[in-house]
Amino acid sequence: GNSVTQMEGPVTLSEEAFLTINCTYTATGYPSLFWYVQYPGEGLQLLLKATKADDKGSNKGFEATYRKETTSFHLEKGSVQVSDSAVYFCALTEGTGGFKTIFGAGTRLFVKA
Amino acid sequence: SAVISQKPSRDICQRGTSLTIQCQVDSQVTMMFWYRQQPGQSLTLIATANQGSEATYESGFVIDKFPISRPNLTFSTLTVSNMSPEDSSIYLCSVEDTGTGRGGAFFGQGTRLTVV
Numbered sequence: 486g487n488s489v490t491q492m493e494g495p496v497t498l499s500e501e502a503f504l505t506i507n508c509t510y511t512a513t514g515y516p517s518l519f520w521y522v523q524y525p526g527e528g529l530q531l532l533l534k535a536t537k538a539d540d541k542g543s544n545k546g547f548e549a550t551y552r553k554e555t556t557s558f559h560l561e562k563g564s565v566q567v568s569d570s571a572v573y574f575c576a577l578t579e580g581t582g583g584f585k586t587i588f589g590a591g592t593r594l595f596v597k598a
Numbered sequence: 599s600a601v602i603s604q605k606p607s608r609d610i611c612q613r614g615t616s617l618t619i620q621c622q623v624d625s626q627v628t629m630m631f632w633y634r635q636q637p638g639q640s641l642t643l644i645a646t647a648n649q650g651s652e653a654t655y656e657s658g659f660v661i662d663k664f665p666i667s668r669p670n671l672t673f674s675t676l677t678v679s680n681m682s683p684e685d686s687s688i689y690l691c692s693v694e695d696t697g698t699g700r701g702g703a704f705f706g707q708g709t710r711l712t713v714v
Binding site (some may be wrong): 528529585586587591 | 631639640641642643646690692703704705706707708
């Protein structure tokens with residue numbers, strides 16, 4: 486079945502460092518891909534998305550490109566801030582059966598001042 | 599976008615009891631989804647709820663344990679029945695982002711359940 490694999494955390498970076506969180510997926514058909522963020526004590530928020538191959542999703546300085554050839558959707562940010570400390574979930578939706586979302590395990594990011 | 603309100607936001611319950619979680623959306627949606635997030639874990643889909651039909655449960659989840667109601671296009675409830683400490687989790691309601699037509703979801707703030 487469809488699945489999402491993302492790098493294990495926690496990831497600890499200093500402020501202004503470059504961030505990459507790897508995400509790969511297994512899917513039949515053509516899923517949409519997403520990154521969600523969960524700040525401490527809060528609910529889940531959609532960070533960015535891409536709906537077809539070679540699309541780049543971007544938001545708040547974060548970017549991810551839908552790479553069909555490598556089945557990847559890696560999250561990047563050029564310069565992280567302390568306020569980016571959160572858990573990041575890579576996810577996909579499968580169109581059959583009504584857009585169910587399948588989540589990766591999540592990667593916790595700590596950014597130090 | 600959709601605004602989703604969940605009640606209660608948190609609760610501490612005795613084992614053997616049941617808790618009903620409410621989810622209210624500010625717009626009409628066809629499908630609503632219920633997820634469970636166990637401590638330190640990712641989200642697992644419990645069931646999909648369509649208005650006017652029985653909910654569709656994922657493997658490992660059954661209606662007797664997690665009965666769901668979907669009386670109209672803006673509201674749903676999830677009941678966690680005969681609770682045990684293993685049911686301690688965050689339960690999240692979600693609706694699809696119909697604006698894109700390609701999925702993605704909006705989530706409620708979640709209900710943090712502790713069973714003692």
